[in-house]
Amino acid sequence: MGALLELADVDARYGPVQALRGVSLTVGDGEIVALLGANGAGKTTTLRAISGTVRRSGAIRLAGRPLGRRGPESTARLGVAHVPEGRGTFSELTVWENLRLGAHVRHGSLKADFDRVLEYFPWLETRRSQQAGTLSGGEQQMLALARAVMQRPRLLLLDEPSLGLAPLVAAEIFRIIRELNEREGSAVLLVEQNARTSLAVAARAYVLEVGEIAYSGRSDELAQNDSIRRSYLGY
Amino acid sequence: MLVRPATSWIVPAALVGVVVFLVVGSLDSAVFAQQTVSGLANGGIYASLAVALVLIYRATEVINFAQGALATFTTYVAWQLISWGLSYWEAFVATLLIAFVGGFVVELIAIRPVERRGNQLTVVIAAIGLLILVEGATGWIWGNGIKFVPSAFPARFYHLGGATISLQDLGTIGVSLASVVALWAFFQFTKVGLAMRAAAVRPEAARLVGVRVSWMLSLGWGLAAVLGAVAGLMAAPNPSYLLQPTMMDGVLIYAFAAAVLGGLESAFGAVVGALLIGALLNLLQSYVHWVTPQLLLPVAFVIMLVVLLVKPSGLFGRTRVRKV
Numbered sequence: 001m002g003a004l005l006e007l008a009d010v011d012a013r014y015g016p017v018q019a020l021r022g023v024s025l026t027v028g029d030g031e032i033v034a035l036l037g038a039n040g041a042g043k044t045t046t047l048r049a050i051s052g053t054v055r056r057s058g059a060i061r062l063a064g065r066p067l068g069r070r071g072p073e074s075t076a077r078l079g080v081a082h083v084p085e086g087r088g089t090f091s092e093l094t095v096w097e098n099l100r101l102g103a104h105v106r107h108g109s110l111k112a113d114f115d116r117v118l119e120y121f122p123w124l125e126t127r128r129s130q131q132a133g134t135l136s137g138g139e140q141q142m143l144a145l146a147r148a149v150m151q152r153p154r155l156l157l158l159d160e161p162s163l164g165l166a167p168l169v170a171a172e173i174f175r176i177i178r179e180l181n182e183r184e185g186s187a188v189l190l191v192e193q194n195a196r197t198s199l200a201v202a203a204r205a206y207v208l209e210v211g212e213i214a215y216s217g218r219s220d221e222l223a224q225n226d227s228i229r230r231s232y233l234g235y
Numbered sequence: 236m237l238v239r240p241a242t243s244w245i246v247p248a249a250l251v252g253v254v255v256f257l258v259v260g261s262l263d264s265a266v267f268a269q270q271t272v273s274g275l276a277n278g279g280i281y282a283s284l285a286v287a288l289v290l291i292y293r294a295t296e297v298i299n300f301a302q303g304a305l306a307t308f309t310t311y312v313a314w315q316l317i318s319w320g321l322s323y324w325e326a327f328v329a330t331l332l333i334a335f336v337g338g339f340v341v342e343l344i345a346i347r348p349v350e351r352r353g354n355q356l357t358v359v360i361a362a363i364g365l366l367i368l369v370e371g372a373t374g375w376i377w378g379n380g381i382k383f384v385p386s387a388f389p390a391r392f393y394h395l396g397g398a399t400i401s402l403q404d405l406g407t408i409g410v411s412l413a414s415v416v417a418l419w420a421f422f423q424f425t426k427v428g429l430a431m432r433a434a435a436v437r438p439e440a441a442r443l444v445g446v447r448v449s450w451m452l453s454l455g456w457g458l459a460a461v462l463g464a465v466a467g468l469m470a471a472p473n474p475s476y477l478l479q480p481t482m483m484d485g486v487l488i489y490a491f492a493a494a495v496l497g498g499l500e501s502a503f504g505a506v507v508g509a510l511l512i513g514a515l516l517n518l519l520q521s522y523v524h525w526v527t528p529q530l531l532l533p534v535a536f537v538i539m540l541v542v543l544l545v546k547p548s549g550l551f552g553r554t555r556v557r558k559v
Contacts, residue, residue, distance in 0.1 A: 051443060076445030088440035090433050101433050104426070105445035151444065 002064060004029045004187050005050065005155055010058035012042075012049045019045040020056070021211045027155065032181050032188040034198040034219065036233060037208035043191040044085055046208070047157045050189070051075045051082040062155065077105045081153035081186075085160055087144040091133025095124060098132050098143055102150030110150070117146045120176055138169035145176060149184065156180070156188045162197065170194070174201050195233035199223045207232045246550050250507070257514060265397030270521045271514050276404035277475070277489075278513020279411030283466035284483070284490035285497070285505035286415050287459035292499055294435040294455045295350070297358045301365035303487030305341070306463030308373050309334040310471050310478055313464070314382045323385055327468060331461050338460025341365065342453040350452075373480040382478040384471035407469045414465045415506055418458065431455060466490075475528075485532055489513070492535040495542050498552020507550060512538065 003026035012020040020042050027033045035043050049056040051072045060067040062078055072082065081102075082088075090098050099117065103110050118125055121142050127135070132143060141161055148156055161177065162170035178201055181188050192198040199205055199219040207215040207228065215228055222228055261268035284302060291299045312333055316326035349361040388406040392399050422428035433441040434451035441448055467483060470476040476486070490505075493512050497504025516531050526534070542549055 053439070053442070072442040073445050073447045076443060082443045084440070084443060088437070088443055090437050090440060092436045093429075093432065097429055097432075100426070100429055101441070101444050101446070104430055147444070 003027060004031075004063055005189065006059070006061045007046075007050070008059040008061075010046075010049055010056055010060060012045050012054050012056040014045075014054065019054070019211055020049060022058070023049075023208075023211070023213055025206050025213065025216070027187050027189050029154075030181065030185050030187055031204070032178070032190060032202045034195075034202035034205040035189060035191045035208060036195050036198065036205055037214075038232070038234075039193075040210075041208040042211040043208055044159055045211075047082060047084075047159055047189065047191055050157060051080060053082075053084075076151070079152070079154040080157060081148035081151045081155070082157040083144045083148055083159060083161065085163070087140050088147075089132050089135075089140050089144060091131070091140075093132055094129050095132050095135070095143060096128040098147050099124075099150050102147030105151065113150050113152070117149050120149065120179065121146050138165050138173070141165065141169075141173055142176070145173070145180065149180065152184070153186050156186045157191075158188060159191045160193060161190070162192065162194050170197070174198075177201060195229075196223075199233075250550075253511060253515075260518075261398075266521070267518070268396070268398040269400065270517050272398075272400050272408075273404050274514035274517025275510055276407040276469075276473070276513070277517060278493075278510035279408040280466050280470045280473075280476075280486060281489045281493050281513055282506045282509035283411045283414055283462045283469070284486055285493040285509045286418065286502045287462040287466075288490055288494045289497070289499060289502050289505045290418075290455055290459045290462070292494070294431070294452055295355070295358065297355050297362065298491065299456075299459065300359070300362045300487070301341075301369055302459060302463050303483030303490075304366045304369040304373070305334075305338065305460050306467040306486075307478075307480060307483045308369050309337065309460065309464040310384065310467030310482065311373055311377050311382070313468055314384050314471070314478060315377075317385065323387060327387065330464050330468065334460040334464035335457040337457075338463075339453045339457035341460070342456035346456070347449065347453070370480050370484075377480075379480055382471075384468070384478050386472035387468070403472065407473070410465060410469060412506070414462060415502065418462065419502065421458075427454070488532055489516075489535050492539040492542075495539045496549055498549030501549070501551040504549055504551030 005027040007023055007025050010020055010023045011018065023046060035046060037043050045054055048054040050060060052067065052070050052075045053072050062080065067075060090101060099114065100110060103113060124146060132140065135143060158177065161173050165173065174197055177188060180186060190198055190202060199222060202219050204217065205219050205222050206213050209232065214232060215222065257271050261271050284306060287302050288298060291297065309330055313326045313330040316329055317323060321329065345365055346358060346361055349357050386403050388402045391402040422432055430446045431451045431454060434446050434448040438448045466486065470482060470486060471478040476482050489512055490509065493509035494505045496508035496512065512535065516534060519526050520528060520531060
């Protein structure tokens with residue numbers, strides 16, 4: 001079985017600043033992979049390179065198809081749901097409108113998808129017409145996940161889903177990510193500062209250091225390797 | 236980050252006051268009632284164009300100064316179609332379709348390349364260039380003389396108390412408001428409408444869910460041009476406008492003032508602002524003997540300046556707080 005997502009020798013730059021140098025990684029079908037590293041290591045840029053929100057070179061393939069010069073609109077149509085930093089919430093719109101936007105690239109009835117979303121987030125039912133910007137941080141993060149579920153993605157790109165959340169809420173978010181992965185079969189590429197928790201969720205992990213992959217391997221091995229843990233993961 | 240103004244009761248109270256003033260005045264005096272209705276008809280014309288301005292402003296934070304000239308151009312298209320033998324309503328529908336395609340294409344060829352390379356100021360300059368170009372083209376194609384466009388409504392008058400109210404005025408109010416309501420429903424209930432709103436408020440996030448943002452902008456220009464065409468078609472038969480290449484220049488200023496009064500980001504506010512400006516300016520002209528029609532445009536400017544100085548967010552706009 002070939003990888004669902006494959007990056008080979010990907011570079012990305014913001015103007016004169018090179019943010020990624022020869023990054024290669026794979027995410028298998030239905031796999032959860034964590035992307036770890038310090039601030040500014042290029043984690044977010046890697047996600048942005050995949051969805052096409054930053055200029056990049058090198059090969060990026062989704063299920064064997066090159067993503068090439070596609071913009072984020074086209075990447076989304078191929079089944080990639082990117083939940084960016086700051087969650088990409090349409091805070092001026094209602095909860096229900098946010099969910100409808102999640103299904104923008106799909107056709108047909110939303111009812112079945114909304115019912116599925118409610119299985120994960122039953123509280124959304126009563127908050128449908130609430131303005132999304134008035135939700136709490138944790139609720140907004142759940143709404144972002146719910147929006148992604150509406151898209152029925154093959155690959156979920158999650159950027160710091162636990163950022164700024166209380167530990168209990170963050171744990172709940174990770175529990176839902178794992179459940180989404182198991183029940184919906186979506187592969188997940190998870191960017192996190194919180195290395196310990198993400199290694200517990202992910203099967204494999206890559207560690208980025210100033211725009212390059214410094215280490216990669218199975219999560220349990222990385223978690224047990226003391227020198228990697230101390231130098232790169234900071235716990 | 237958007238914050239609701241704290242003094243939210245002042246605006247509704249002031250509006251209720253104005254409505255009470257208009258209703259009591261109309262019940263008291265037939266002339267007042269008559270002037271109020273024809274003022275509201277003007278307001279309906281301003282409202283269509285004001286909502287067109289709001290539509291583009293919300294998406295790009297740019298005032299489309301060419302909106303009036305485009306509206307005049309499409310009204311000439313309607314005149315041309317009618318003079319070729321189409322019935323009024325056939326020409327009406329065809330003109331709206333042509334306006335939609337025209338607005339879409341104008342965004343594509345005149346605005347999008349500029350927007351990609353420049354900033355809001357360059358887009359404003361492009362819009363002003365477009366205004367000059369379109370107005371010039373209109374005069375070049377159809378000449379500068381006045382053309383006569385028939386009214387959508389038969390010349391019928393209703394007598395209510397002592398007041399005489401024309402079907403033309405009532406129809407103008409009805410058609411303008413109906414077009415605005417139709418647009419609102421489109422934004423509220425359709426997938427494309429929602430995508431356009433998402434593209435306007437959060438273009439980056441909209442792209443990530445698969446919305447083709449640049450097409451949404453073109454679509455916005457198309458819809459704005461349709462509203463402009465409605466405004467032009469309602470204005471042309473009215474003796475205070477009449478179809479000539481500069482027909483909508485004044486209307487654009489009133490519409491701009493109405494949009495600013497309403498808060499620039501709020502289509503509802505623009506409609507309320509337009510009806511207020513239409514009705515109050517007409518009454519001002521009727522009752523204050525030294526206010527001649529020449530003075531109305533400056534008054535609209537004064538309204539706009541006062542709003543910008545005292546309450547830049549307008550009646551229904553929200554104050555934008557930028558976190559630094």
